[in-house]
Amino acid sequence: MPKKRILPYVLLGLINNKERLSGYQISQEFKNEVGDFWHASHSQIYPELARMKADGWVSDDESDNKSTYYIVTDQGSEILRNWMREPLDDNEELFSLKLYFIKDKSDPLLKDLITQELVLRKLKYQYLQERLKTVFTDDKKIKNNFGHYLILTRAIERERNHIQWLEDKL
Known part of the structure; x- marks a missing residue:
């Protein structure tokens, strides 16, 4: 059975946590924040964002003409939440990622x-x-x-x- 792709959920979680991010800012998140327990390259991020946009998980935030900023759609929020509810396996990185995306201690x-x-x-x-x-x-x-x-x-x-x-x- 093929391994489930995690990157789309990581991107959804990062964008959701910051409310809107550009591709460059997402790359920086991997360098500075989630890079301690998850890695993605520039060449992986942009094609995945394009797929997510085509699938309706994210959309462009048109408030800035200089950069493309991404925001999570309602569909994307639901997909992220459903992924967070999926049972854990013996992958500590997955636990760390899901934990990282929880904003409120009362969640x-x-x-x-x-x-x-x-x-x-x-x-x-x-x-x-x-x-x-x-x-x-x-x-x-x-x-x-x-x-x-x-x-x-x-x-x-x-x-x-x-x-x-x-x-x-x-």
Whole structure:
């Protein structure tokens, strides 16, 4: 099954958060804001904006003759919200993106997203702990595969920290 394209939803979320953005401003958002957890190139952004405009998800804001500014249409707002409601998978970037697009701490989606991510992270944590027990059954195995041991224990620590952060935010 082909992987679902995420870029249109990211663009909708960025435009929605700022109310209107030019293509250049969107590129800057990827450099300065969402670039820590998501990347898109200039050559990906403009064709996607054209498709979104053709599909009625965004339209031009005619208030400035110098640049083309995009605004989210009612249809685009509905599509963005529906995407935000889709269940999370084990993709932390997707969680980060959806979380980034929540404007108001009273948005009911906030608690839902955090709760979903908490379930996923706890499952991952349990899986990693089981891998540690299975792969590293004695000190000799740790000694002979120390780099692997370090990576696995770091992954366990990262999941434990993520779980704590999510529980704190609930």
